[in-house]
Amino acid sequence: MKKFMNGAASMVAESLEGFVSAHDSMVMFGAGRKFVRRRHLAPGKVAIISGGGAGHEPMHVGFVGHGMLDAACTGHIFTSPNPDQVIAAIAETDTGAGCLLIVKNYDGDVMNFEMAAETVSGRHRIETVIVSDDVAAQGAARRTGRRGVAGTLIVEKMLGAAAEAGSDLAGLKALGDRLSTQIRTMGVALSGVTVPDTARATFTLEPDEMEVGVGIHGEPGLYRQKIADADTIASMICNAILADMGQHNSDQALLLVNGFGGTPTPELYLIYNVARRLFEASGIRIARSLVGTYVTSLDMAGLSVTLSLLDEETLHLWDAPVLTAALRWLRHDPTNFGTEDVHLS
Template sequence: MKKLVNDPKRVVEESVAGFASAHADLVTASSDPLFIARAGGATRGKVGLVSGGGSGHEPLHAGFVGYGMLDAAVPGPVFTSPTPDPIVAATKAADGGAGVLHIVKNYTGDVLNFETAADLALAEGIEVRAVVTDDDVAVRDSLYTAGRRGVAGTVLVERIAGAAAERGDDLDAVAGIAERVNANVRSMGVALTPCVVPHAGEPSFELADDEIELGIGIHGEPGRTRTKLVSADEVVDLLLDPILADLPFGEGDRTLLFVNGMGGTPLVELYIFFRRAAEVLGERGIAVERSLVGNFVTSLEMQGASITVLKLDDELVELWDSPLHTAALRWGR
């Protein structure tokens, strides 16, 4: 294992400190309990948005704290849910008096700990709603979940719900927007290599040099099938077919196409993926109106990618395009 770390037990703590120092104009960090919040504190009268989960998926979630997206993020240990205490602290930091929305990826630990934190926050007078993301079409009831996993579609939920909160929607309306995005987004990923969790010091699973895992989870959970490596276009087709069949997507639909890298895949390969995915959608009469390409929901240094397709309408396009300023995404301001 070769990693640029000091003490494997302090990876998250030191990474958060570095992130906060690099982006001090956007965020502040609390070390005890550990969470990241917007610089300047909560916006009075605005619904607050909080998300979080195990570290190792950067820039998810801390990289999306800022104007037009999250108000706070809670990083747990690598691939491990944060405990309720920092989630409660982040919820308090995000509360501007209009309530707080928790956006939670569907992993058992995340769901349970965010539920407990919501109960504790409610006892202190903060109204909390929660939306659980479950956009992965690959498998149900994986090693970490009951039901489908929440993966890269979570970024789109956080962005569009954050835009709704920024324009002044109330808590029920912001939660409704988040639920609408989650209901209309589907994802599936592929791994070419495993990753190495720092404190484990060895690959999280084994994959032969000529094999790929279709439907992999962002923690390295098994997918639908393991097969021989094929061309990029063939891999895209293997991912897109189940995505488009699941909602389903069809001729005349307007979409946002998101090609996400798993941490170790260069942009040159991600754009090859995007090219083929856009081509397939076009052949089926599905319009790609918005796009996102890059490493946004990673799995440490895993080589691989995921494809996410969101069905759009006029309101979702307007919210997506509205001003945004975070460490990982910025446009319009």
């Protein structure tokens, strides 16, 4: 295991300090450096707070900013933030309209965000949306529910846009729960992941193997098989997503191809190219696309494909302006884009 760090114990704090320093017009540390927050809060807007273990960057700190999160709480690597961090974030970012917590479905995260919500329940109005977009969870994992993986980005983007547009807490909670039924993700890994503290890989693959149905914490996936070509891998993933999605009325979707940290961007675009064709052949028009390394598992080689069905409302929320370190646009899909439109600064 080789990493650019001074020591495993300090690496998250040092990296966050660099992040805040690089983006200091947009974000700042909250009290006691317990979380990263938007520098300029919008009074009267519901605060959107998320977080989780470190090791998934740019999620969540990279999504703090206008149109997305108000605060992100980062734990140690692959470890939930503690309730104290979440409580501090709530206290500092609730400007009167309450807080929506967006939590990936892992026991530690769910427990700690829940404890925080209970602790402040007398002083703040809180709702929680659990993200569980991973189609691959089964067996024991299936009983505690699907994991929250790359679809979290979409949930945070859309709820952030809705909050920015003035949705109230109850409306955001209802929207978040509805999004859960429309977003599906599946991942494949070509390597395990080395956690700095233990300096051990979480699983080891032979040079000709891949792990299918992985999450973002280096946990083993559904099964292991010989590596296949890109057409075969994309087809496997897309079929699993479509089968899991079942009957639906949507004819358009957002397609997100997300790298896990160690996979070069050109490979993501290559898989995107195949997946887009496959989904479109099944009758789903890919109306919006996002390809990049956003929801990671440290330096794991691998990727996930996320399909998010779109209706008029969610399309509008996706297109709404966003200005964060990792995700930024003023309007998406600017089909009439001309030079006269961008001299806005």
